[in-house]
Amino acid sequence: MSRSKRKTPKTGLTTAESEKKDKVFAHRKFRRASKVKIKSNEEPPVNLNEVSDIWNFAKDTKKYYDKEDLERYPKAIRK
Numbered sequence: 001m002s003r004s005k006r007k008t009p010k011t012g013l014t015t016a017e018s019e020k021k022d023k024v025f026a027h028r029k030f031r032r033a034s035k036v037k038i039k040s041n042e043e044p045p046v047n048l049n050e051v052s053d054i055w056n057f058a059k060d061t062k063k064y065y066d067k068e069d070l071e072r073y074p075k076a077i078r079k
Helices: 020-039 067-072
Strands: 010-012 062-064
Touching: none
Parallel strands: none
Antiparallel strands: 010 062
16 A cells, blocks of 8 residues: 555645544534533534634645646655
């Protein structure tokens, strides 16, 4: 698998390796808000964006590479 490539040439623009801690915290916050709303007979949140701001995550955006970028940066599409 040393020559496997991504189907969609995109990567996160960041120095962070992972968003795992951010996602765990956001989902925990979402589940807690849902439980509180259900116990108080209110409508629970439907979307994660209602509870947390995804723009505060470690990787806040992604970059799609075009053909010119792929020629310059061939390692960008490697897994």
